[in-house]
Amino acid sequence: VQSFNNVSLCISLSHVDLFSPQNAGDIESTLNILNVLDELLSAGTDRRITYMISKGGSEALLSALVTTARTFSPNFTILLPLLHLLAKVGHRDRRIGMKAEKAEAVLPTLTLLKQNVKHTRRTAACLWVLQVFCSSVTTATLLGQNRGLDVIFRLIPPHTTRHKRTVKAAIDALAALLCSKANVRAAVANGYVSALLKLYEDWHNKDPDHETIPIRLALLHCLHQTTHCSAGRDALVAQGGISLLYHTIQTCLASNGLESLVEPAVQLMRKCYPKCPLPLTSDQSVYTFPLPGRPTDTAPGPQDVSFEDDSDDDIENEEDDDLESDVNKLRSRPEPDRPLEQLGQYVRLCPELHHDFQDLDSDSEVDSSSEEEVEGDQDGKGEPPENHLQACDFHSHFLSSASVKQDSHPSMVDRLLEKHGACIPHHDPRMYTAAAALTKSIPEYSILAFPDFWGHLPPQSKEPMAGRKPNVQRKKVFEDVQRLLNPEDVIDEVVFDLEDPSSQGSPDHSDSLSFFSKFECGNLRKAVHVRRYYDLILNADANCSQHHQWFYFEVSGMAANVPYRFNIINCEKANSQFNYGMQPVLYSVREALEGRPNWLRTGTEVCYYRNSFCPSRGQKSSSFYTLTFTVTFKHNEDVCYLAYHYPYTYSALQSHLQVLQRSVDPRKLFFRQQSLCNTLAGNPCPLVTITACPPSKSWKDLHQLRNRPCVVLTARVHPGESNASWVMKGTLEFLCSSDPVAEALREAYIFKIIPMLNPDGVINGTHRCSLNGEDLNRQWMKPDPVLSPTIYHAKGFLYYLNSIGKTPLVFCDYHGHSRKKNVFLYGCSVKETVWQSGSAVNTATLKEDPGYRTIPKTLDRIAPAFSFNSCNYLVEKSREATARVVVWREMGVLRSYTMESTYNGCDQGVFKGMQTGTGELEEMGVKFCQSLLSLRRNTMLYNRRVISQPTLLNLDDNLLDHKSRNCFEDDEPPCVEEIEYRNDSFPEPNRNDLDSEVNGNTSSAEEEEDDEEEHQTTGNSRRRSMKSRLYPHLIGQETLNIKRSPCNGMNISNGQYLS
């Protein structure tokens, strides 16, 4: 407190004294005050300076500066320490620029500079002050308009060993002036970019011992500033800047201690790297689908591609103003979007309510209500098996023979299975082939991807997240830059093009890999062999020009043990779990034939960063991100598949449902697969009913069945979220299993499951949308019956359940989350939303059933991948048309959730540090079902075997009382390497750096020799504290009673220093 009082006192004194020092006595006392202030402010933390600023300290110093500078022959004995103090204080005052303008101190300081360019220390002092003034853009512009740029630029010499501090001050001041766009334009127009490059080169070349790193860094900073406009970037490229930066960095990399120079130079190269349109004829998807009611010739022309990221799962809203704060709106229930009479059509979707179970007592055969059963082709067993099937033979043979439409070699499947067949539970390749034959796609696929056909087993061992090599991104950027610098060794050969059938199929490029993606869920539009690596371009969602994220393609023709680098160059999201340990997945046909049919996490040097590509037709200003990874294949001439995540096709779902149906005992388990409706492309959207058959056909048992609450589960509305399908697979298999908990659940509930809300999107390899180019999870408020039939009828079916008094007890829509780890739920709560939104409504008076928390609390206990802390229950305005919010608000379902599963892995629990596999995803589907038991534990009569499962039944809410953290917090730390180059990623100059420069201005031997004027004044300066060197010689130690306290603070006895 005392020192704050002292500061305060000094300020008021300075007000009085600094204005008009007239004689030597005044000068001395002014200097005393300045020095005491400096001593006070140098000690301890910045709090004192902040305090001084809040008390008008900046204004006092500015007015003193103006008064002194205006005199005919300014007295630098006072001005120099004043400028020094102003630099230190101003550096911490965010409004110093505005204050300086108001005090009319800006141009006088510039004038002082112009008049004193021969005096290096005065020059430096003026430059620092001008630099801090430029914290305001208008001040910087004002300086620029008054020749400030020119004056300062002339102070920057080629390499010299003299006056380095002043040179550095000039470069820093120039960089500060270049915060103004007007100044940047002027600088570029005056050829500063070229001049700065020459200066940078000169300082680099003549500094073999690296003694001027701060100056080189400051020059890079200036270059960074001048390239904020496109003319600046063009100038840098035209002047050979990229090459210069590249080669200077290489020498820096060779020396230790030059790390600080490398990153800014790399960022500068990235920023200036010329924009390159994607080599495509159009940004529109290759796949177009004529929409009913819309003219077919509306091929959208050059589109304004702006990647507005409104995905519900992937971007958290940082702003609370997205929260719905209107309590009435939150509590109101909108009128149904259709007349009640239309709901009658959904009676057929509740067969269990009308079934009479007459066959219960007879030995009837399997329920064969599924109309689409297709037997796999069983003939051909008699043909001789092929002698030796290689993976590479398999590629061409299988692709042609499995052409399901032609049915040319039906025996191939059997022979393969006979020879290499793996036993994968709930998967039958023949059924898969038959199901795929019925699947309708835009490109009319005639080829099956081997992994989907053959099946996948999770690997035996867990897969840890990939470690990130230091500077891996830098290495990739260098490779990208070399492409520009050495165009002669760029091959640039298109090796695959979805639009050009001649480029598909077997490779005629002997040393190139071959690519293929024209199969269900496939997504790869184009592959270009660049140098030793491949640029891959993803196809936009059908009828659309964006949402590039999901990929799935075949690659063949490789040599074993050779690293191949793949760059997916048109990703859109601003960051990715690929920067946090996630790897893509790979499936090897050769491995599968040898008994290891596994999708495995693969890829080294995985990283994700903004690149210099832009849309082929769209805005040049938007750009893309590169996902790069390197794969070293195990076998020569293998056929492999790479994907964003474990694929799960529509045909896989269809065949899976058939297998399940065959696996259940129809006398015990009621399993019915029906079609909710047909999709736009004419694929049936399955709806599955699962419940327990009644023990008898007695009225009592039938009544119990008909009174069971409904649980409605949906998944895969977003096609790229294949993880959701694996979770759903786990749910379906569990519910059909003989597990006692599953039996109990079937006896307690009727499950209505729509496992794939967006079949067309899944089939055609889109990431986010359906064929109408819309996100179906934004259609729930007013779904269009023609364009969004699955949503329209899913909602209609829920209305129907409502109308017959069977409002679902639980609704959950399974999704995948690309930016977070773990598995978690989003729910809906009026109270939490209102509270979080900061609304004035008193939430204590709001009554709400807290039952929506039971399932997440239970999952937190029983599911290792689940994170209760990542859950939230907020109703956002931007999500009001999602399934979760609409089902909650319009159907009145209290427990309406989105379940988000990571693509990557977990950062907590027993799976911590592991990437998720299909096993863990399926387990999550099981755990979700198990958690449903917690809703019934007080009312349900348990099967005895269930009671013996303590983990499920010892659910005590008191033990589950977690405190939710802030739901919006980022769960990833910033990336080690800057993903973006657009941000001003130049390191902020440290405040203490400027302090030490300023402090050094009074003591440096280097400067002393030249400044005759101040020569005699610096005698005993070096004995003084390093922190305060404003004008040390004038105040003897005796005037101050300074005691350093043990904690390095400073005590000054009040009164003594004024003597």
Ligand SMILES: [Zn+2]
């Ligand atoms: Zn989603």
